[in-house]
Amino acid sequence: MSYAWEKFNNTIYDLATGEKPLRQRLVDAYSQHIEVLREENIPEEIKAEFTQLSNDISRAENQGEGTIDATVKQLKDSEILQIVERIMTIYQKLCTLKDL
Numbered sequence: 001m002s003y004a005w006e007k008f009n010n011t012i013y014d015l016a017t018g019e020k021p022l023r024q025r026l027v028d029a030y031s032q033h034i035e036v037l038r039e040e041n042i043p044e045e046i047k048a049e050f051t052q053l054s055n056d057i058s059r060a061e062n063q064g065e066g067t068i069d070a071t072v073k074q075l076k077d078s079e080i081l082q083i084v085e086r087i088m089t090i091y092q093k094l095c096t097l098k099d100l
Helices: 002-017 022-034 044-056 067-074 077-099
Strands: none
Touching: 002 022, 002 077, 022 067, 022 077, 044 077
């Protein structure tokens, strides 16, 4: 589980400190950190949330670019914020589970 915590921690850091627009920070952080995670890296308590997040951020068809980039380009600003909030929620749950 510490691997998942580390990847979400790095994602939060990149989202918070990057200089690019939030949309691009989301693509970069998700692609570099969260996309490498597999279900076996995620605690049972949050697998459903993780799977839903993964599905939601990669639902667009790849048209010469990555599916994450293609999906994020189609999202409204409010949807970008919702995804970032979901990432933060999963991270908070990982922090709580890490302390158990």
